[in-house]
Amino acid sequence: MSEPGSNAITGISLRDPAHRVSPRARVMWILGAAVEGIVALVVLLVAVLVWEVPAWTLALLLAVVVVWVAVVPQWRYLVHRWETSETAVYTQTGWWARERRIAPMSRIQTVDYAEGPVARVFGLASVTVTTASAAGALSIDGLDREVARRLVDDLTRQADAVEGDAT
Amino acid sequence: MSPVSVVAAAHDWQRLDRRMLLVHPIRELVRFLPALVAIAVAGTASGGAPWQALGVVVPVALGVLRYLTTRYRIAAGRIELRRGLLSRRVTSTPLDRVRTVDLTSSVVQRVLGLTTLRIGTGLAANDEGDALDLDGLPVDRARALRADLLHAAPVASEDGWAGDVPAAPHDAVPLVAFDPRWLRFAPFTGTGLIVVAAVVGGASQLLESFDVWDDVRSDDLPVPSGLGIALGVVAGVVVLVALSVLGYLVTNGGFRLTREAGAWHVRRGLLTTRETSIDEERLAGVAIGEPLALRLTGGRHLQAIVTGVNRSQSGSSTLVPPSDADVAPAAARAILGQRGPDGPVDAPLTGHGPAATRRRWTRALLPAVVLLLLAVAAVATGAPWWLLVPCVVILAASAALAADRAAGLGHALVDGHLVARSGSLARRREMLDVDHVIGWTLRDTWFQRRAGLIALAATTAGGRGSVGLLDVPEADAVRLADEALPGLVSQFATVPRHGLNTL
Structure with missing residues (x-):
């Protein structure tokens, strides 16, 4: 723990997730x-x-x-980004208020894939990753359908690889 | 009967306790009371006795049927409850999903030595009123069953119910027990204040509808009406205080907190008693509540952050009701297993810095200042001058609130617990075991980004779903999150001038 306001000295901050x-x-x-x-x-x-x-x-x-x-x-398009790593999912949503969510792979409970009627016209889909927390679902809207399918497969495989009941 | 055989016998479908044959008809009679009154009135008018008898027979028959059609069993790692005559319903829960077990006894049940065992699983099904209630078991048997259910939860044992069943929790030495002196906090609790507000609102509406205020101002009264009103106000306050104290006593009378067989047991209630058991494995953390009214009168309360118990079941999460300032922290220390003087409960907190303080002040003062300016403009254009008085009062109150909110902000990471404190009117010091942190949420608006602040929330499966730190400097937030769960956040962090080892 350091003194408050040390932001200016070390400048540690979260970077944006990798993918638009x-x-x-x-x-x-x-x-x-x-x-x-x-x-x-x-x-x-x-x-x-x-x-x-x-x-x-x-x-x-x-x-x-x-x-x-x-x-x-x-x-909104400039803010909405996402990234997955070996151990975690990282999303960023919002526009005026920016919200970044990070969930460890080991805590993922379900991975949902959804195509709304409008999104289908554009060939888009959304992926929602839920954890056991009532406050913690990670949602990525406006993904290309193919990208979203691959993402769901990857997440499901990685989440399955971890033991436990994710609470 | 030994508890082991009690539970072993539960493998077959069986009925609840026979004494429920008394409880159910009484409940049905109470439920049918309006209809019964109507039937009685109609009966005396027409003079027919059979009708009146029917009014009693039907509810009693319904009660008996309810008893006869309800069965439960524990088999193949599940507990199942079957009920209903025409539409049959089976509720079933895996034993390893049991997270809390509540024993609730109404007055009638207490007289008969019975209790209702409610199983909390934290699954979504609970929200649909599908909770699994075994309504009417003998108290001993319910306690034995509870011990086994909680024992079964963390490790789903293959051989079932082996092992010694601990003594009933009410025999154990309580960690905290009810103290009548706590009653003085009753008017200052949230529920106390709600009761007061509701009664004041209701009474004033009632008085208005009867035009009582006109009468009070008339000359009929033997005392000057000013004194009369003052007496009325005093009498009203006395009644309200008495009501809140009574409410506190009914809810929390006989309170005791005990630890037994890897679970915490909270027993409370003067008329209807309620025993909540929280498995230690499921206890993610505790929150010391110090709302302003309680803080000013030297009180605190303690709540549990329990995996699988959400906000709608908040009654299940009380660990210590409003009590003297040292009681809740002492209980929290025991529950978190804190030994030294600088554990999560007592550790000094890191403040959130000048930017966060400035933000508290602007957020509190801005609306009040705007209101005052509007009032000034109104007075300048001919409104009465006293319009300024409430605005100035509001400004002063906002300033006090801002100062208190700024002073309350703090966080720490101590002994594997994330500690966060915020709020003024409803200040809480939350202590969350980092093993129960299942993710991070970082939120900042454009204003916050300019101030270099961020709201960090550790999400968890229990309580409100997250434990939040308001307006932390971003670097502190990232560092804290990385210290709590090493490696998770740092892979997404950038450190412009130094290496990652400064984290």
Whole structure:
């Protein structure tokens, strides 16, 4: 244990995980955000027409939606990364708030592979790795389908190689 | 009857204790009480006796049926419970998945010397109300069964039930036993405060609906209404305190914490007694709770972080109820096996540094300052001046909260335990065995990244799912995580200027 604030002296920090998710995930996220934004705009437009909500709220919402569609998915794509090693899985998700999760191979309980209806159109899949903790599932969205399949196989094989009930 | 033969006999399907023939009908009668009252009223109106008899016979018959259709057995490494007449349901649990065993006795059961044995497995099935309850066993037999179940959990033994069964835990010398002086903490506990708030809210609504406040202000009262209101407030507070003390007594009366055969046993409850047993293997750590109200009055409480016991079963995790400040730490020392004066319970904690302190202050003060500025603007445009008073009070309270929250932050890694303390109104000092750490979560927002801080959480299979350190300098977080589980985090770390050996 060292003095607090020693960050500046030694500068130890976690690096980003090695692999990006598929670039197609960015398109999928932009599309999702655009659909959400359009729905919100239509709802507000109806409100403006029917209940005489002031029209400048539309301009405000439009600005928010533009940022939501143009900036957030790109930011999310830059943050979303993953990596596996012999002994651990390491994921990074989020955009404004960045969350990094590390789980040892020996503690992995299940490995889930999922293709949502939208993700399937883009040839993408998500992999979720659960441990015994209620707070500890590691989830990687927007993986290329082939990469995701290989990842699931690798993880399952490596997790099986370790004894114990993973709690 | 020796306990070994008790459990050996359980290999065949068998019924619960015969005395449940008394308990079940009483329970059904209570459940049918509203209907019974209605039937009785209708019966006296029409004058027909058979109807009234039916109202009693049906619940009693239901109770008897419930007894006759419920059976359990222990066979092939599983404990199985079969119940139901029309839709039959079998609940089954592998013995090596048993994590906690609770014995709960209602008043009726206590009179008859019975208890309900509940098996906690920590599996998702528990959330669906599928807990395995053996409702109605003789107390001796339930204790013997419990000893065997907990014994079977860590090592699933092939030959079954061999070995000596320890004495019932209530015979052992308790580590902590109930002290009536603890009752003074009752009004300051979380549940005490909730009771107070609920009663105040309910009473004021009731008074409002009857327009009592108008009456109080009228001249009917023999004393000046100011004094009357003051007396009313005092009387109300006395009632609320009495209620919270009563609640504490009913929940925690007769409390004792004992250790027996590799498990910790907590027994409490004045009317309905409850014995919780936590297998030592499953005890991931303990948390000393020191919420503000308790801290100011010199109290502490202790909870267990148990593998397989989640938040919804938090009642099962109490190790020591709110009590004098030295009781919970003493129990924690014994439970963690701390010998020296600088174990996890007492070790000084490393603070989180000036950046974390600054963050506590900005987070607490920002809303209060905004509120104050709004109030100032409102007053400037003609609002009454006293609007500022509550805003200033809120600002002062926020400052006090920020100072307390900053002072509370701390972490350490001592004797294989990760120690983390945070919070003010609900401060906890959590001590987690690193062997039970099953992963790390590091979270930082853009603001935190700029301040060089990060929230580190050690995930575990028990308790809230994780033990968290709020706003640690990132280098400290990485170093701590790497010291706790060597090699796991360092493979993903970068050290720009020095070698990895500085870790």
